Every structure is written in structure tokens, then in C-alpha cells.
Amino acid sequence: MTRSRLRGTTALILVSLCATPVAAQEVATDINTVSGFLGTLYLTPGKRDLSLGGAVPVTTVDAEEIEDRQAGTIAELIDSVPGVTLINGSTPQGSGINIRGYGANEAYGNDQKIAILVDGASVGSEELYRIGTQLFTDPLLYRQVEVLRGTIGSFEYGSGIVGGVVKLETKDASDFTGGVPGFRVGQSFEFSSNTAGAVSSTTLAWQPTERAEFLLNYTWRQQDDQVDGDGHEIGNSGFETPSGLLKGKFTFGQDDEHSVTLSYSRTTADEKDVPYDTFGTTGGSFGNVDRLTETSQTTLEYRYNPVSDLIDLTATLSYADQQIEYSYVPGSSPLEFTPTWPFLRDTVNADQQYETTKLTVKNAAMFQTGIVDHTLRAGVELSRRERADNDAASAPGGEDNRLAVFVIDEMRFNGFTLTPALRWEKSEVESATTYGDFENDALMGGVALAYEFGNGLSVFGSYAYTEGLPIIDDLGPAAVNEWRMTTTEKSDTWELGASYASVDVFSPGDNLSVRGSYYQTELWDITSYSATGSTSPNLDRVETEGFELEASYGFASGTYVDFQGSWTEGTEYADGLSDTDWRNKPGDAVGLTLGHKWGDWLDMSWEVRHTTDARDALEADLPDYTVHNLRATYRPQTGALEGTEIRFGIENAFDLDYTGNLSSRDAPGRTYKLGLSKVF
Template sequence: MLTPLLRGTTALVCLSLAVPVAAQDADTSGFLGTLILTGGKRDLSFGTALSRTVVGEEEIQDRQASTVAQLIDSVPGVTLVNGTTPQGSGINIRGFGANTTFGSDQKIAVQIDGASVGSEELYRIGTQLFTDPLLYREVEVLRGTIGSFAYGSGIVGGVVKLETKDASDFTGGAPGVGGSQTFEYGSNGNGWVSSTNLAWMPTDRAEFLLNYSLRDQDDLTAGDGSTIGNSAFRTPSYLAKGKFTFGQDDAHSLMLSHSRTVADDKDVPYDQFDTSGGTFGNVDRLTETAQTVLEYRFNPASDLIDLRANLSYADQQIAYDYIPGSSPAEGTPSFPFLVNTVNADQRYETTKLTLTNRALLDTGAVSHDMLFGLEAQRRVRADNTDAGAPGGRNDRFALFVVDEMAMGQVTLTPALRYETSRIESENDLGTFPTSYESDALMGGLALAYDFGNGLSVFGSAAYTEGLPIIDDLGTSATAQRRIDMTEKSQTFELGAEYTGTGVFTADDNFTIRGNLYQTRLWDITSYTVAGSTSTELERVDSRGVELEASYGMASGVYVDIAGHLGDATEFNPDGSDTTWRNSPADRVQLTLGRKWTETLDLSWEIVHSADRRDALGDGLPDSTVHNLRATWKPEGQGWLDNTEVRFGVENILDTDYVGHLSSPTRKAPGRTLKVALTKTF
């Protein structure tokens, strides 16, 4: 199915690559050349070899998403698994990440201001990216392995980086007081949101921000009018952030941020993937997630020094109390086991220190943009053996370097990461060791060629290893096998970018990027053969094509396209094979719109998905969903100045469907009218 498309798409892909003309100051990936060209709804930010998509604050507000996962599922290759609730939904990139059993498989990394979150394999709980979209000014998605070496090991799907808002976003970077108040309402589930930002800059060297957001939603309704069970939630969130700049020429800065989200759910299913209590029954569940980050930066007037020290602490606690009489298994021999499972409280703490320095230097005809760093991380998990989560401690240390070498029209970027790991069990494992050590060397190479006329081509090869995790502790033969080996993967990418103005009409702009990827995963420890709990898959092969394009005219008319088409196979030890159970659907998203200066933006979004399956592997019919959005920013209207009004209708045709990789009982929401009012002061 994929081969004809690849043949037909290669010509398009090889005619598309943008010249990297502007450096992004905050980028630490090592691939530092970036083009940002505004055409339509989304700014296309392309690096020399990264499959990179940035969802900015404007789009965050326009989409009015309930979760970060729901916000970024518009990125090519990204799948939202299991709905739109904070605890139940998950993020899957190129077939890796959240799956139909756990919220994470360790093959994507999620960071909030540099803090690592969402990395625990919790059975039937979903993602641990438990936070509110309105706390963030930007969400960046890096797809694949080649851009991951500054963020972790074993990353196959990609990296999700979230950056919280700054006080200077509201004061214009000048001393003073500012802020904003946002109210949102969604007709489906009577959902509402209040988000308040208060910003203060007493001087141009100090800034402080407070945000409080409260999101509330009742159970949603599907396209056929049925109620989507277990879709209600109430989540208060807050963010406190401060930054100080000091020293000669303001070379030093210190930033401290703390964010927290809480949900106190009563009489809800333990199984967050399903819509009813099922075998496990219902629980009262208190979920608390917090991230604290302290970052120091030293950036003097020297090309050789741009030093950052990022110290972060992420803490998640989940407390359960079983609701008597809610499980149909009550009174059976297995019931005591179920009660122990659903009453088992969970806590996960991750402390991490990352030191990096970025240096610009020339060695003859070669210009270097080099990022060097080290990372020390400690992850501690309280024992929760009853729920299949053994307690222990995982200490890791890593060194990494990424060197972008420019030689005229050629850019060559090697990247290396060396990581060591030590796992210690909280429990006595009898005759088995209670501590295990492992290490790995991984890296990649990217090559880009700039033709100088708006066209560039690129390619990359990357290899990474996933070191054992705390979940691999145990006394069974399966556990011992898993903790003594590392998962390995390699990814190859080939693509092109093009950007230009006056391409089809005078004063228009056009940007397009296409890339092919192929990934192989072997020595697998995290996936078993279907129907088995102890026999791992032999390997997983996946391949696909991703396309992003934006076209804008002087009249304000714009067209945005984002799509993914792929094919993936899982291979069993006996030589048999089948479709990879977590592979993304074939998907294309088309947005047609028009902007009237900065005052009014109207758009129509069409999302078509094919080759879809539910969480049980059963095929689903193709789906097409239509969404309408309008953003109005009145100016010169007195009290309406600095006001933004947003309207939207999602799933306008009330299409009845189940999302790709979702539980067959968890349908997607039906028609939803959304309205938002933001006042900036």
C-alpha cells in the first residue's frame, strides 16, 4: 500500500526544503538553523534536518483543546490515544509512546521547561502529561530519533517540549504590570475554563508571573447522541514563574518556575481507557502532578560561551480508594487481588540536572555550532507491586555533543550520547540481585545541502538504545531477561524543503516540507507477542512519509496542509508477522482560511483518517471531520481594545466515530460549539 505512494511522492519531497535563515535563541537541540515563515494558521519552523513542528500560543488559544495531547494530534504522525480526558488520553508519535495498555513505552520524551515528565508505565491509566494547555506559550514536537540526543536515550517516536508562559509576554518586555483573563465554554459536556495571568516587571531585570486555570467538564456526547462515560473531569492548575537578569551586560539570568495540576475524582472507573468500571470497578482518585525548574544561564559577549544549568524536579502522586460494590468480580476468588490493585497508591519523583554549553567557532573553512552537555538524573518510585509497578531507584548519567558544521552550502551534523544507568530495587528479590547496571553509546549523522534558491535537501541516520527501567525489576525469567538487555533501534530519513515568495502570484509565499522515514526496533523488551505475557516480539519495522505545507496570498487567503501516510509490521519469533498494533493511521489535515489584517481570521479545517483500528486491533471505517474557527480581535472599539473573541464548531456534521487506537466503547465527541473571550490588560 505504501510503495506506490512513496514512488509518487518522492518527486514532491525532493522539491521541497527551506533555507535556514534565522537562529532560534532558545534551541538546544544542536540543529540550530531555523526558518519561520508565516502563511496560515501554523508557523512552519524548519531546521536543517529535524522533523519539527511548533504549536505557538496563538494556535493553542484557537484550538481551545482540553489537553496537550488533544492539542498536538494535528501534527503529522501524532496520534491521540483514548480520548480527550487528562488522565485517559495519551500521545503516540510514529507508532511509539502511548499504547492501548500503558500511557508510555519510554520511546517518546516529554519535558516541561526541561523537567522530564510522563515516563511511567501505569497500567490502564494513560498519559502522565497531566497539565493544562493554557499554562504554555509554545509546544514543540520533534519526530524521530535524530533530534533526541540532548534529551534522552531510547527515543524512537520523538520529543514533546512544553514552554511555560513568561511575564514579559504580557508586559511587552518593559517594566510594568500586565496580564490577561480568559473564559472558554464548550457546549458538549457544558465544559468551561477560566484562566488568569498576572504579570509584573518591577525593572527590566526582574519579572514575575502567576497563572491560575480551572477547567471543568461533564460527560461528553458522541455523534450518535450517546453519552461517553468516564469523560468528565475538573482540574485546577497553577503556574508561578520568576526571572532575574544581572551582571555586566546582563550576562547572567536565573529562572524559577513551578506548575501544578490536581484532579479529585469521585466514583470514577479505575480503568481510564474504558468508559465504565468493568472488572476493576470504580474508585475515588486524587491525582497531583507538579514540576519545579530552576535554570541559570550565563551568556556573555563571547561566541564560545552560552552556558545553561537546568535543575528540575517532577513529582506525581495518585491515591485510590475502591468503591465497594462497583466490581462485578466482587465475591470471587480474584476479588482480593483486584482490590489490592485499585487501592495501591502511586508516587513517582524525578530529579534531573542538565548542564549545556553552546559554542560558535570556526576551524578553517568549517563553521561550528556546537552543543555539549551532561545530564544526571534520579528517578524514585514508591513500591506498588500490587498494581504491577515495583518500587526502586534509577540513577542515570549522560554526556552528549551535537556539532552543526557548516561548509558553504553543506551542513554536516554529527551527534553522540553516552549514558549509564543503575537500577536498585526497593524490595528483596531473594536470590536475584537487587541492583543492575547498564550503559550505551548512541548517535546519529545528519546531512543537508542548500541550493541557495529556497530549495534544500537533507538526510539522516540515527541509532539509539533504550536502557532497562524500574518496571523491568522482578524475579521471573521474563524480568531477568529484560533487565539484562537494551532495546535497539535505527532510523533513516530523507527529505527536502522549499520556501519562496511570488511563487504562483505576486506577493504570495509558499513553504513545503516532505520527508520519508524508516525505523527498525529490535532486541525488544517492551512488547510481547499477541496473547502472550512473556514472549517478546522479534522486531518492529515502520516507515512513512510526512508532509507539511503552507501557502499565503497578499489578500489574506491561506492554505495549510499536514499529513502522514505509513505502514508498519511486527514480527514474531516464529517467523509470522502482522500489522504493528500501535502504528498511526493514514491522515491528512487541510485548512482553508482568510485573514483580514490582524482583526479577523476565519478558517475551515478538514481532517480525514484512513487505515484505522481500535484498541483491540479491529478495523474501523474511514472518518472525515469538519471544524470551523473564527478569531476576532477588535481594535479602536473602546473597551473592546486588547480583546480577543474566538468561536469554533468542532465535528460540525456530528460524525459518529471511534478514534484510532481508542477503546471501542470510547467514541469521539460529537458536535461541539466553543466560544472564548480573552481580555489583555
């Protein structure tokens, strides 16, 4: 899409602001719902609640599911979300998140086409060769993980986002106190058999008044090298990651209209004599290193929400800092005395530090024009990303300063919801050496339209266009900068879908929720991927399409069925070369969970995930594979164990020997998991 086409779309959006409206229709069902910008959150009887009615494909993993899954990494929390694929997701090192074919790849943990936010702080976006996403943080620090797929819901969070957004929200003290003044202690233990995995998480929650709350958490997690389904050790899969979270919130003013929240989280990983290449299982050409990784996120949020429909103001100042210190282990690389060693030496001995400071100020206003109901969200964002200068060829130093403005207007009338969105962003990238300084800017946006029929059925469609501005990692010699630092990657995505939610569908008291969507994406002016074997430095374009489906059905008796599925196709094009499959195309996957709840005291489930048409990180075809997981959660209602939650799980129950889709090493074999938690 050219700028003239975007301006044409913008004109249509502005004309639509004058449309004649009536109040939006409500679905007449007895299903518990929570309404919001992303649609209506339907509280299903199954493992996961579904967001229906809106045009943004979003999946929310809440606190209960986080604990239920007993995940060892953030990536493992979202591996059952349609469109999401994990790369080596069972360890923090060398893992990555791929959404709709974008994100992590065989070389880097992120291609800048997905965004990861921790309490609003931008994390895990650096392109460090063979190091993964660098998302070093513990799942037990979080109360919720939200995955927004595609571009249409991304304009509030960044530019150039094609795959989607992962938003993590840390726990609050009130999650433990229930909002009642007092002091509570939460303690969790987890144990896993593959191999010697153990977790201890301690939370101190204090609420001196209803208007003040404080939380302190310390989580220690470790595991030895795991074994695959064939009993072979998976090298480079052990880790130890102590984490901490400090969070406080004050609410004050008339009608509690002001609030200030401060959160600080930190995770470290101190590894000795481990492969530099975190994607691999051995040292390989790079050899081994001692590596210390320290990552932290700090967020200060002020909210002003008076008794006024026109003001709901939030100002968020965030700071993310990650330091990685390397020290090469002499004699561990077979290339130590070859002509290529100087390049490798600079890479494996380089210390990395990158810091991202961001200020976002936004307001949500509700008003009417005629009979059109508006929820208008507008904001401005200032950010600075700094990377320390070093001699590593894979990580140039410099600064990336950005200014962005976004406007999103959700308009409801006659059962329709029309949501235009615009974002303008300007960047200034300054090299720390001799690569030069570069400025770029872009206008991007889209529009979504949804219609609710009033009987539980809704349909939706959207179009979104975005541009990815050059980053520090794109800096290089003059011949490279001529095209890479002056070109913005462009993409557009069309999406169509429908959702349905109702009760008493097939039997009295049952509950059905389902959402399906089809999308097409084109990426062009590509600077982040090269065409192998081509004289051209980059691909001409990439085209992807896919279908995603989520559904939940429950009986009044407590039996439930959850379903997730995704199908993806992708092709990359380059001048002078044959068209080939998109190198990061994920396989097709379906997941089915069958479970039963006996009131509040017992929940047992069987999860099956089948993947087909998959490839590994080197694009070699993989055989189809089916993985079975069993889970049970027991909550005694009386006696000495009242208030205790006991969880038992079996991951990869049939000990399948397989390599996961887009992964570079074998997946773990059968793993027994036991979890104990209680709030005192």
C-alpha cells in the same frame, strides 16, 4: 546496529571534523525567518510556522495557535502535527500521545519511546496499567509546544527515543508586559457546549524593571461527561482540573550575561466514584475508585551568556512529582468475591508516587576550524527517578539513577550542514523489594546532513541509532529479570527529505513553504512488547516506515492554505508466528485548513481532517472518517472592545459518530466553543 558499527560511524564523524568549509548559503527570499539548530523557522501566513532547512522534523505550536485551538488537553494541541495520533485525547485521564507508532498503547500511556518535557522536567513516562500518560496539566499554562519527530533530534533529551520528543514551555511575564516595566492582568474565559465545559484563566504579570519579571497564573477547567456524534454519553469523560503556574526571572551582570529563572506548575484532579480503568467508559472488572491526582513540576535554570562565542552555558535543575491516591468503591467490581480479586484489590487500592529529579548542564559554543563554522553543544545530565514501594503488581517500587553525556556538533560549509551527535548513558536500577539491582550502559548517536541550494530548496538525510535502558517498570521475578533487566532495546532510523520556501511563486506577494520526509525505523531486542501466542516472551523486531508532509501557501490578499499529511506502515515479527501489522500502527491522515485573514482584526478558517486505514485500541478495523472544524478569531481594533480577543469554534461540525484512531472510546460529537481574552 552493533557497537562496532556505531564506532565505525563515530570514526567517520570524527574525520568529518577536518572537512574544508565555507559559510553556509542563505535563502534569498523576503520570507520572515528565525534561524536555529533545528533549521530555519519560516513565518508563514497560515496557522502554523514551518521549520525548514534542517534535518530534524520539528513542528512548533505557538501561543497564538494554542489559544486559537481552544484545546482541553495538551494532547489536543498537537493532534494536527504529522505523525502524531491521540488516544482518547479529549480528556486528561486515559489519554496518550502516539508519534510514528510509538508512545501510548492499549495498556500504558507511554512505552518509553517518546519523551515529554515541561520546562525541561521529565513527565508522563510512568507505566501504570490502564492509567494513560498522566500528563495532567493545562494548555493555557504554555506559550509554546514543540514536537520533534523520530530519533535524530533526541540525543540532547534522552535515550531510547524512537517516536519523538514533546517539549512544553510555560508562559513568561514578558509575554503579557511586552518586556516593558509595569503590571498587567490577563483574563481568559472559555465555554464549550459538550458538555457544560468551562475555563477561567487569570494571569498576574509584573515587571518591576527590565531585568526582573514575575508571573502568577491560576486556571480552572472542568467539563461534564461528553456525548458522541450519536447523542450517547461517553462515560468517564468528565473532569475538573485546577492548575497553577508561578514563574520568575532575574537578569543581571555586565551586558545582562547572567539570568536565573524559577518556574513551578501544579495541577490536581479529584475524582469520585469513577472507573479505575481510565481507558474505558465503565468500571469493568476493576470497578470504580475515588482517585486524587496531584502533579507538579519545578525548574530552576541558570544561564551564563557573556559576550563570547564560546560560552552559552545553561544549568537546569528540575523536579517532577506525581501522586495518585486510590480508594476502591465497594461493590463496584463484579469480580470482588472471585479468586482473582486479591490481585485486582492490590491494584485499585494502591497509592502511587513517583519523583524525577534531574540536573542538566550544557554549553553551546560557536567557533571555526579552517572555514568550517561550528555550533557545538555538549552537556552532562544526572537524573534520579524514585517510585514509592507498594503492593500493586503493575507498579514495582525502586530507584533509577542515570548519568548521561551528549555532544552535538552542527558544522556548516559550502551550503552543507553536517551534524553528528553522540550520547552515552549509564543506569543503575535498584529494586525497593527483592527483585535485585541492575546496571546497564549504552553508546548511541547519529549524523544528519542537509544542503541548501541557495534558491529556497534544501535536501536532507539522517541516520540515528539509540538504545532504551531498562526502567523500574521492567523489574520482576528472577526469570523475567534475566532478560528484561539486562537487555537494552535497540533501534535505528534512516530519514530522507526536502524542503522549499519562496515568495512570488505563482502570483505577486504569495508565499509557499513545504517540507516532506520519508523514514524507515527498525526496533529489535524488544522487552516492552510480548508476542501474543508465542512461546518467546518478546517480539523479534518491529519495522515501520512512513512519509510526512507539511505545507503552507498564502496569497497577498490574506487567503491561506495549510496542509499536513502522514502515511505509516508497520510490521511486527516473532519466531514461530506469522508476520502481522504493528499493533500500534496509526492510520493514515491528511489535514487541510483553508482560511482568510482580514488584517489583524479577523481570522476565519475551515479545517478538514481525513483518516483512513485506522484501528481502535483493540486492533479492530475502523471505517474511514472525516472531521470538520470551524474557527474564527476577532480582535476589535477600536472602541470599548479594543484589545479583546473573541474566539468562536465548532469542533466536529457535522456531528460525526466515530472512534478515533487507536482510541478505546468514541470521540466527542459536535462541540461549540467560545473564548474571550484580554490583557489589562
